[in-house]
Amino acid sequence: MTALAALIRSVSNASNNPELREWGQGEDGWESIVPSGVKVTRETAMQLSAVWACVRLLSDTISTLPVGTFRREEDQRIPVSPRPSWLDQPNPVQTRVEFVEQQVGSLLLDGNAFVRTIRNPLGDPAELWVVHPDLVQIRRVGSRIVYDVADPETGVARTLDEFQMFHIACFAWPGQIRGISPIEHARRVIGLGLASQEFAERFYGQGMHPAGVLEGKEELTPEQGKEIKRDFVRAASGVRNSHLPIVLSGGFTWKPLTITPEQGQFLESRKYSVAEIARWFRVPPHLIADVERSTSWGTGIEEQNIGFVQYGIRHWLERIEQAWTRHLLFFNRDEFVKFNVDGLLRGDQKSRFEAYAMGRQWGWLNADEIRAREDLPPLPDGAGREYLIPTTHRGADDEPEAQEPA
Numbered sequence: 001m002t003a004l005a006a007l008i009r010s011v012s013n014a015s016n017n018p019e020l021r022e023w024g025q026g027e028d029g030w031e032s033i034v035p036s037g038v039k040v041t042r043e044t045a046m047q048l049s050a051v052w053a054c055v056r057l058l059s060d061t062i063s064t065l066p067v068g069t070f071r072r073e074e075d076q077r078i079p080v081s082p083r084p085s086w087l088d089q090p091n092p093v094q095t096r097v098e099f100v101e102q103q104v105g106s107l108l109l110d111g112n113a114f115v116r117t118i119r120n121p122l123g124d125p126a127e128l129w130v131v132h133p134d135l136v137q138i139r140r141v142g143s144r145i146v147y148d149v150a151d152p153e154t155g156v157a158r159t160l161d162e163f164q165m166f167h168i169a170c171f172a173w174p175g176q177i178r179g180i181s182p183i184e185h186a187r188r189v190i191g192l193g194l195a196s197q198e199f200a201e202r203f204y205g206q207g208m209h210p211a212g213v214l215e216g217k218e219e220l221t222p223e224q225g226k227e228i229k230r231d232f233v234r235a236a237s238g239v240r241n242s243h244l245p246i247v248l249s250g251g252f253t254w255k256p257l258t259i260t261p262e263q264g265q266f267l268e269s270r271k272y273s274v275a276e277i278a279r280w281f282r283v284p285p286h287l288i289a290d291v292e293r294s295t296s297w298g299t300g301i302e303e304q305n306i307g308f309v310q311y312g313i314r315h316w317l318e319r320i321e322q323a324w325t326r327h328l329l330f331f332n333r334d335e336f337v338k339f340n341v342d343g344l345l346r347g348d349q350k351s352r353f354e355a356y357a358m359g360r361q362w363g364w365l366n367a368d369e370i371r372a373r374e375d376l377p378p379l380p381d382g383a384g385r386e387y388l389i390p391t392t393h394r395g396a397d398d399e400p401e402a403q404e405p406a
Contacts, residue, residue, distance in 0.1 A: 038194045040187040042109045048193045050274045053288035054281035055108050062313055063100035066340040069329065080335055086328065090128040102130040103168065104316065108281070111170035111179035114147065116160070117327065125328050138167065138177045145177065166327035168319050186280045193273030282312045305344050317341070342373070363389040
C-alpha cells in the first residue's frame with residue numbers, strides 16, 4: 001500500500017469517529033449530498049478516475065523531484081554540504097517520496113498539510129510525521145498560532161506550538177489560517193462524475209435494457225409476480241446477457257419507462273466531468289488520458305511540460321519550499337530548500353543537443369556542464385572545463401585591432 005493510499009484510508013477511519021469528525025469539519029461539515037444525488041467526501045472523490053488520476057499525477061510528480069538545500073552567495077546558488085538528514089530520511093519508517101507524497105495528497109484533498117516535528121537537543125529536526133488534517137484544530141493565542149492535535153484512538157487533544165508542528169495551507173480567505181479544501185468547492189462537479197459512474201455501473205450490471213414494466217393480460221398472485229420478475233431479471237441482467245433475445249410467454253409484453261443513455265447524453269456528461277476536474281486541479285487533460293480535445297498547453301512535449309510546471313505544480317512547489325525553509329531550517333536563515341524541475345523541462349533529444357551545441361559554440365557552456373545535464377561523468381584530466389569563445393567576438397568597448405599593411 002502506498003503512502004497516499006494509507007492517507008486516503010485513514011480519512012475514512014477518522015471520519016467514522018464522531019468526535020474526530022468535529023475536529024476537522026465542524027458540526028455540520030461540508031460532506032453533503034449534492035444535486036446529482038450522491039455524497040461527496042474525500043474518500044468517495046478518489047473513487048472517480050479523473051480525481052484519482054489528477055491527485056496521483058501531481059503527488060507522484062512532486063514527490064519524485066530531486067530536492068536540496070542551498071545558500072546564496074552573491075549571484076550564485078551554492079549547495080549545502082552535508083545535506084540535512086531529514087531531507088532523505090524524514091522518519092524511521094518513511095522515505096522522502098512517501099513523506100512528500102502524503103503532504104501533497106493532503107493539500108490536494110483537504111487544502112491543508114500538517115507536519116509534526118520532533119527535534120533533537122540542538123533544535124534540528126530529527127523526525128517528521130504528516131498528521132491527518134481531521135485531527136488538527138488551529139487557533140491563535142495572542143500573536144502565536146497553536147495546534148490542538150487529537151489522538152486518533154481516544155480523541156484527547158494535545159496542544160503543539162509552531163516549533164513542534166508546521167502547517168502548509170492551500171488558498172485561504174483573508175483572516176483565516178486554515179486552507180480551503182479543493183474537494184469541498186469542486187464537490188458538485190465531482191458529484192456529477194460520481195453519479196455518471198454509478199449510472200454506468202447500474203446500467204451494465206442490471207442489464208443493457210432500461211427499466212420498464214412487464215405487462216400481462218391475466219391477474220397474478222404476489223408469489224407468481226415475484227417469480228416472473230426473478231426469472232426475467234436473471235435472463236436480462238449482466239453484460240453476458242446483453243443483446244440476447246428474451247422469450248416472453250403468457251401474453252406478457254415489455255414496456256420501457258426510462259430514457260436511453262444516448263437521450264440523456266450519458267457519455268457526454270462523463271467527458272464533461274473529466275475536463276472540469278482537470279481544470280480544477282490545473283492538470284493538462286492529455287496527462288490524464290483525455291486526448292479527444294486539442295490542448296492549449298503547447299504544441300510540443302517540451303512546451304506542454306513547461307506549461308504544466310509553470311501553471312500546474314509551481315505554486316505547490318513554492319508552498320512546500322517556503323514552509324520547509326521557514327520551519328525546518330530554523331537555525332540557518334541563510335539557507336533555503338529548492339526542488340529541481342530541470343528533468344521535467346527537458347525536450348526531445350534533437351532539441352537538447354541543438355541547444356547544447358549553441359551554448360558550447362557561444363561560450364556559456366563547457367563540455368562538463370553539458371555532460372552533467374545528461375547525467376554523464378566529466379571528461380578525464382579536466383578536459384571538459386574549457387569554454388570556447390568565437391574569435392570574431394569582442395567587447396563593444398574594445399579597441400579594434402590594428403590592421404597590418406598588405
